[in-house]
Amino acid sequence: MNDVLQRLVERSGGLVTWEDALRVAPRWALQDACRSGRLLRLLPGVYVDARLVDGVGNGSPLRRVEPPLARRAALAYAGGWGALSHLTxxxxxxxxxQPxxxxVHLEVPAECGIRSREHVVVHHRLGFAAEPPQVVVRGGEAVTRLERALVDAWPLLPRADRPAPLIRAVNGRLTTxxxxxVALRQAPRLVDRAALRRLLDRLAAGCRSPLEIWGHDHVFTGPGMPAFRRQARVRVGARTFYLDLFAEAERVDIELDGATTHGDPREREIDLRRDALLATRGILVVRFTHRRLTHTPDEVRRETLAILAARRGAAAP
Incomplete structure (x- = not known):
């Protein structure tokens, strides 16, 4: 390979565009590098050092490079018109x-002529511009804003997998x-839009896990149930705790223990100490396991109502 072209490829992390290559080397040098197999074409106008392509497998070389390199190649293909979107x-x-x-998913303006290719899905959107505020740069990569990405990716995920990214984003305080x-209102024809709307309502109510959402929908709302405060913040001395479901008047904290909770005795000990500290504030902690909540919801509901009634009776003059 031409020495100048080789240095360009190395400086750019193994990826080079035809346009950039012609700025430093003659056309024949790039053609010779491709004919000799030193460079491989990933996308129109985008080439990669062949040593970075896994020789095992069939199909486009783009499938056989590491995901970060595939994303860089897709952005280079877009030529500044697009941003990584959807599942990417x-x-x-x-x-x-991404498995x-x-x-790789790209979003580009509706009027842009860039087309989908093997292993690259191009989404054209009216009013889109690959610049702030619609696009941010994260880790050196242009990507659609998180809220839009969550909405766009929703129908592309298997139904059972759809809630997890949104729950993680809210729990991680990346968004609300x-x-x-707001982003959902800009996608009125989204597939299974009603389910996403319901999930957002549950998260806005304070639910922070699939189990809490289950409890909200099947157990802890309806006749007799108080207006629980979800993720209520309580300080005990120097410690701060967040309570799953807090009945403030009755001073009862309902904790929903997930399917893997207490697999480690140390975790159980932490919970016991937490419950004891909350007791010093007059808060009774009641724990329900994943199995009880999902297998006997009616029994859990009756038990919760009885505990709340007993607490109210004990507090009466």
């Missing part, structure tokens, strides 16, 4: 890793249900 954006935001074989709801 969730990966960049750290909410869901091998899943294509209200901000995602």
């Amino acid at each position: 954006a969730l990966d960049v935001w750290g909410l869901r890793r 091998a074989g899943e294509p 249900p209200e901000r995602v709801a």
Whole structure:
């Protein structure tokens, strides 16, 4: 390979565009590098050092490079017109890793002539511009804003996997249900839109896990149930605790223990100490396991109502 071209490829992390290559080397040098197999074409106008392509497998070389390099190639293909979006954006935001074989997603303006290619899905959107505020740069990669990415990716995920990225984003304080709801209003024809709306309502109510959402929908709302404060913040001395479901008048904290909770005795000990500290503030902690909540919801509901009634009776003069 031409020495100048080789240095350009190395400086650019193994990826080079035809346009950039012609700025430093003659056309024949690039053609010779491709004919000799030193450079491989990933996308129109985008080439990669062949040593970075996994020789195992079939299909486009783009499928056989590491995901970060595939994303860089897609952005180079877009030539400044696009940003990583949909499922690829969730990966960049750290909410869901794209599995091998899943294509790179790009969003570009509706009028842009860039087309989908093997292993690259191009989404054209009216009013889109690959610049702030619609696009941010994260880890050196142009990516659609998180709220839009969550909405766009929703129908592309298997139904059972759809809530997880949104729950992680809210729990990680990367966004809020209200901000995602604004993005959802801009997608009136979204597939399964009603389910996303319901999930946002549950998160806005304070639910922070699938189990809490289950409890909200099947157990802890309705006749006789108080208006629980979800994720209520309580300080005990120097410690701060967040309570799953807090009946403030009765001073009862309902904790929903997930399916993997207490697999480690140390975790159980931590919970016992926490419950004891809350008791010093007059708060009774009641724990329900994942199995009890999902297998006997009516029994859990009756038990909760009885505990609340007993607490109210004990507090009466």
